[in-house]
Amino acid sequence: NFGIGQDIQPKQDLTCFVKWPLYIRLQRQRAILYKRLKVPPAINQFTQALDRQTATQLLKLAHKSQYSHHLGGEQEGSAGGNRPVSEEGVPYCIIKGKARLGRLVHRKTCTTVAFTQVNSEDKGALAKLVEAIRTNYDSYDEIQRHWGGNVLGPKSVAQIDKLDKAKAKELSTKLG
Template sequence: MSVRVGGNQMPDEDLTEIKFRLFDGSDIGPMQCSATSTVASIKSRILAEWPKDKKITPKVASDIKLVSAGKILENCKTIAQYRTPFGELPGGIITMHVVVQPSLAKSKTEKSVVEAPKKGSKAPVAVKKKQEKVVNPLFEKRSKQFGIGGALPPKRDLHRFVKWPKVVRIQRQRRILKQRLKVPPAINQFTRTLDKNLATSLFKMLLKYRPEDRAAKKERLQRAQAESEGKTVESKKPIVVKYGLNHVTYLIEQNKAQLVVIAHDVDPIELVVWLPALCRKMEIPYCIVKERHVWGQLSTRKLLQCCA
């Protein structure tokens, strides 16, 4: 704290010019303070003019401590009580140094007083600060998967659990195996199916060539018998969809098939895995479709492996 008193001034002058030196060597001020100003009021002025670029900043005036000549100034004292009398000033000027130190941590002598919670109210819960974990981008976090082919689930009571049907378990196991094993190209081509719009158009076209039923076949045979007896009856075998793996293979070999439709989910796949290669060899167009259950409308069977 630098106190400047002019040589021509009277000893009982009210205003005093004070400059404060911070803990890092920088200065605040000078400030014009009266002799009757208390230390508490000066602390409030220091808090208002505290530089914003400092790393350590006091939050309230009580965080600031003023030290002069190795003594901590009390809040209730005034400047006049700590100032050196005018008669003792060497050459009319006196210089005192004040260090401003924010009290960030409580001293060991101070005891923290915790108020007891009122009746019917919950005790305050201490909030723990979350530590930020350093994440390495090279390592991806993978959560445990307890499904088929994953991590072993923890032991628990299975009294009320029900097993999945065996068919469902086999389908899921087959899917996991296809994901993890290298699938040959001959088998992987059955995953490249027609989209839904194109498959719908294909089935609508094939319905026009569905095989004749028993009544239509009986009528056609009667016409053929009448023609054999010498009667002139125009009867021609209609063009219909042919099904059956052996029959379709024969039509492909004889180059009579115009289009071959193959199911994508034939089990075992070895039944039709060679059929696309044969179609390419004979230069016959083919396609692989889903929804094999719709094919039951094209024939007298529920499921088909292929048709032509």
């Protein structure tokens, strides 16, 4: 009995009652909104970034060879504008952080980098990386058609489950 003057209540997690600072509330709300809203495929493809280990290997190889080439406005348009990279047969990948690519070409940021030459001793490492990248990005067409976000919250999921159970129960009463 936990009335006044009686037993002490057990310790509880009271974090849900804390008045969190505004920046924490905003970043939590923003994260939830990003999950809830539908994201078009053209933007959602950037969530399919290369994993950290492979990206680090690729950047180390690029720093080592220093033959990576920044594509300017005209070349970038010709590289990405006319035909998709998948049709060209050129392996591509998405790496998080434009600044990381910018360091390769001695700029602040860079969106597109291409390998123009590779040292002969690095060709084996590059071939392994290309194989790993191709396995990750071989479903280019599917990535281009897949919408992102649109994750329902717990209340909506519970409501849908409740409706499904009611429909199943109604169907079983009709049949049985």
